[in-house]
Amino acid sequence: MDSHWLEKRPSDVPLVILDTETTGLYPGLGHRVVEIGAVRLENWREVGKISTLVQPGRKMDPKASSVNGITDANLVGQPTFSEVADDLLALLDGAVLVAHNAEFDAGFLGQELIIHGLKTEGKAHTLANPWLCTLQLARRHFHFGRNNLGHIARHLGVRMGQAHRALSDVYMTAEIFKRMVRSLQQRKLETVNDLLHAQGLPIYSPPPTSLDLPPVVDDALANGRNVRILYLGQNGESNREITPLYPSQHRGVTYLVAYCHQAKDQRTFRLDRIFSAELL
Numbered sequence: 479m480d481s482h483w484l485e486k487r488p489s490d491v492p493l494v495i496l497d498t499e500t501t502g503l504y505p506g507l508g509h510r511v512v513e514i515g516a517v518r519l520e521n522w523r524e525v526g527k528i529s530t531l532v533q534p535g536r537k538m539d540p541k542a543s544s545v546n547g548i549t550d551a552n553l554v555g556q557p558t559f560s561e562v563a564d565d566l567l568a569l570l571d572g573a574v575l576v577a578h579n580a581e582f583d584a585g586f587l588g589q590e591l592i593i594h595g596l597k598t599e600g601k602a603h604t605l606a607n608p609w610l611c612t613l614q615l616a617r618r619h620f621h622f623g624r625n626n627l628g629h630i631a632r633h634l635g636v637r638m639g640q641a642h643r644a645l646s647d648v649y650m651t652a653e654i655f656k657r658m659v660r661s662l663q664q665r666k667l668e669t670v671n672d673l674l675h676a677q678g679l680p681i682y683s684p685p686p687t688s689l690d691l692p693p694v695v696d697d698a699l700a701n702g703r704n705v706r707i708l709y710l711g712q713n714g715e716s717n718r719e720i721t722p723l724y725p726s727q728h729r730g731v732t733y734l735v736a737y738c739h740q741a742k743d744q745r746t747f748r749l750d751r752i753f754s755a756e757l758l
Contacts (some may be wrong), residue, residue: 485672492573493519497647499546502539505589506728506745508735510534515644529645536744559639580611588683602686614677694755704758710751
């Protein structure tokens with residue numbers, strides 16, 4: 479986005495309020511987005527939105543399902559992230575992004591765009607938009623007692639929809655953000671830049687990292703080849719046939735996310751526990 483917009487008030491720049499629901503908590507361990515809700519505001523007026531379930535190519539984690547109510551059956555026949563990416567990127571273009579717990583959504587959306595870029599263009603996409611976080615603003619500048627979205631909405635008298643579904647959470651977050659902005663402007667925190675620093679630090683989606691992969695894995699990723707690996711897992715050594723999907727990192731450890739033909743599902747393999755790899 480244009481850097482001079484950072485010195486304008488939120489009401490004077492395009493905003494996209496965004497929420498994702500996911501298969502689990504950690505994008506670096508192969509968890510994926512299963513629902514996106516996003517609303518674009520200009521002068522606080524809605525000018526566009528996206529609300530869609532997303533086929534993640536893997537099963538839901540039961541704990542995630544118990545929170546967001548999304549099941550594997552709900553995701554059958556839904557579009558993949560790559561199929562909705564162009565519309566989403568058009569909605570986000572030139573906007574400041576706003577989310578409740580923005581680091582979570584920024585991490586997942588950034589990872590999805592990296593995967594999308596690798597699949598479609600052979601290079602990772604970077605999401606350059608800055609994120610404002612209503613959770614961090616609540617923690618640092620307000621006294622709500624608890625800072626989950628539903629509690630803040632009740633405290634402020636914001637109408638609540640279905641909890642932990644993306645578009646419903648987006649509209650709640652938008653109303654909460656408007657009220658926070660009015661309050662913070664009275665404290666001379668007026669511009670987007672003021673708010674980015676008021677939340678602690680500016681938040682951005684993590685950029686792609688350069689990962690040093692074994693030549694066999696690089697070849698398989700580039701050419702869609704299957705690989706037979708000898709892997710040391712929790713239950714000891716095993717031979718697996720896998721289709722590598724993409725590499726990732728979590729807490730400094732490099733992983734290979736792949737379709738495991740034995741399990742008939744996506745699995746995440748620590749790269750340092752793959753003892754041998756052979757192209758098939």
